[in-house]
Amino acid sequence: MKGADVTRNEDAFSPSDAVLAALRKIIRSIELNSRSLVKRVGLTGPQLIILKEVSRMNGSSIGEVARTISLSQATVTGIVERLEKRNLLLRRRSDVDRRKVMVEITQEGETLVRDAPPLMQEAFVDRFSRLPEWEQSMVLSALQLLVQLMDAKSLSESSGLMEEDGDIPVVL
Amino acid sequence: MKGADVTRNEDAFSPSDAVLAALRKIIRSIELNSRSLVKRVGLTGPQLIILKEVSRMNGSSIGEVARTISLSQATVTGIVERLEKRNLLLRRRSDVDRRKVMVEITQEGETLVRDAPPLMQEAFVDRFSRLPEWEQSMVLSALQLLVQLMDAKSLSESSGLMEEDGDIPVVL
DNA sequence: CTATATAGTTTGAGTTCTAAATAAAGTCAA
DNA sequence: TTGACTTTATTTAGAACTCAAACTATATAG
Numbered sequence: 008m009k010g011a012d013v014t015r016n017e018d019a020f021s022p023s024d025a026v027l028a029a030l031r032k033i034i035r036s037i038e039l040n041s042r043s044l045v046k047r048v049g050l051t052g053p054q055l056i057i058l059k060e061v062s063r064m065n066g067s068s069i070g071e072v073a074r075t076i077s078l079s080q081a082t083v084t085g086i087v088e089r090l091e092k093r094n095l096l097l098r099r100r101s102d103v104d105r106r107k108v109m110v111e112i113t114q115e116g117e118t119l120v121r122d123a124p125p126l127m128q129e130a131f132v133d134r135f136s137r138l139p140e141w142e143q144s145m146v147l148s149a150l151q152l153l154v155q156l157m158d159a160k161s162l163s164e165s166s167g168l169m170e171e172d173g174d175i176p177v178v179l
Numbered sequence: 180m181k182g183a184d185v186t187r188n189e190d191a192f193s194p195s196d197a198v199l200a201a202l203r204k205i206i207r208s209i210e211l212n213s214r215s216l217v218k219r220v221g222l223t224g225p226q227l228i229i230l231k232e233v234s235r236m237n238g239s240s241i242g243e244v245a246r247t248i249s250l251s252q253a254t255v256t257g258i259v260e261r262l263e264k265r266n267l268l269l270r271r272r273s274d275v276d277r278r279k280v281m282v283e284i285t286q287e288g289e290t291l292v293r294d295a296p297p298l299m300q301e302a303f304v305d306r307f308s309r310l311p312e313w314e315q316s317m318v319l320s321a322l323q324l325l326v327q328l329m330d331a332k333s334l335s336e337s338s339g340l341m342e343e344d345g346d347i348p349v350v351l
Numbered sequence: 352c353t354a355t356a357t358a359g360t361t362t363g364a365g366t367t368c369t370a371a372a373t374a375a376a377g378t379c380a381a
Numbered sequence: 382t383t384g385a386c387t388t389t390a391t392t393t394a395g396a397a398c399t400c401a402a403a404c405t406a407t408a409t410a411g
Contacts, residue, residue: 010405015292022315023297023304029322034206036329041366043399053364070390077203082367089365089393106375106390132195134328142324143194149321152314155300156306157208165235207367213397214368223397242358253398256360260396278358279406 026153028127049118050090053078057086061096061112068107069098095119198325212300216244219297221316222262225250229258233268233284240279267291286311 042050060072065073073083075097087110090096101107112120135143185351188341194208198210220227232244259282262268273279284292297304307315 009269013362021304022319023299023307025319026322027299029319029326030209032326033202033322033329034209035249036326036385037202038208038399040329046364052364055266068390077200077207078366079368080391081393085366088392097182101184104390105378131328132193135195135198136189136193145317146321146324147197147201149318150198150205152318156203156206156303157205157212170289207358208365217369217397225398240358250398251400252359253361257398260360276358276408317406322379 030064050119052088054090056081057114058090058112060118061110062117066109066111067103068109070107072110076120090116196269209299216296219263220291222267222291222295225254226257226262227292227299229255230262230267230284230288231292231295231298233282234289238283240273240281240282242279244282262288 037052044055045051050058054149056076057072061067061075064071064075069083069087070080072087073080076083087096091098094113095114096110098108101109135146138146149159209224217223218225222230228248236243236247239275241255241259242252244259245252248255259268259270263270266285268282268284270280270282273281307318308343310318324331
């Protein structure tokens with residue numbers, strides 16, 4: 008019998024669903040933070056992250072930057088392009104390896120970084136640093152555990168259990 | 180003298196930097212999983228999330244869905260539009276309040292949801308569920324703490340914590 | 352009936368990914 | 382050495398997602 012009431016509330020809420028829900032909120036927070044940065048600094052979160060990274064390791068290649076901050080090269084290329092248009096940094100092919108494109112920060116970019124807009128979540132950093140140490144450790148451990156669980160795909164996993172369609176590219 | 184030392188490895192790596200780095204990796208993982216979903220199911224992560232949500236609470240409004248999954252209405256509108264084009268769900272204005280748009284899943288959508296893989300990587304769900312309970316709890320607690328710290332924008336100021344839908348179904 | 356509030360949609364800007372196209376270097380063999 | 386292949390890095394093109402702000406339509410006051 009299909010009940011008259013519409014509310015199909017699901018009590019069954021698995022722990023991993025809760026994890027996903029929490030992650031979603033966190034991701035959204037970061038997103039919103041980025042938006043607010045645009046108003047305060049004129050740069051989005053990713054742009055500022057890259058600019059800071061370039062400032063720290065001046066003269067590194069696009070690929071290095073991408074690896075450092077966990078973004079694809081294509082993504083970094085796009086952001087760097089926008090930053091270059093604003094004269095915050097400039098690109099130049101490497102002398103030693105002409106395949107590489109080195110990125111250097113400009114005076115203007117350096118100034119902007121120095122006036123150091125509160126890095127993305129400076130407010131968060133502040134609160135976080137005030138937590139008792141055990142709590143900081145717990146959070147960090149939990150996150151790293153998650154990273155492992157998600158990453159693991161490429162680490163282990165060699166079982167021969169999966170037949171199904173042979174369309175499983177798996178690992179490499 | 181400039182060349183010489185290249186490796187400017189980050190010695191100064193504060194806990195909160197590590198947190199951000201880990202989050203970035205997690206976000207990327209989720210992003211990549213979404214891409215792989217497209218190939219396997221034909222839907223992206225967000226699309227599948229919404230479709231599942233609609234399946235669970237059939238006949239809810241766009242706004243309700245948006246709130247439930249922590250996305251803006253505008254975003255949900257766009258995704259729902261794409262899903263409607265694929266005949267996986269359909270929109271209909273509410274009879275009681277013509278401002279509202281109710282979303283209903285179609286037979287086709289229901290079928291797809293039934294056959295769809297979990298939102299997170301299957302392997303992740305699997306591994307996570309195998310963790311000892313205390314570890315699952317720790318991860319969840321840590322994430323919820325992060326949510327608070329990031330959200331804190333609203334509770335740091337005034338002690339009174341507003342509504343903001345205290346919808347945290349802890350479990351465990 | 353006007354004024355305000357709410358629900359959804361549209362628009363504009365930015366980020367993100369993959370896949371395919373380029374380009375430069377490195378490797379290997381004749 | 383030279384030519385063919387392979388590897389590595391960057392760029393381009395295309396599709397989604399994301400949000401805020403502006404806009405439309407409806408609802409609820411006063």
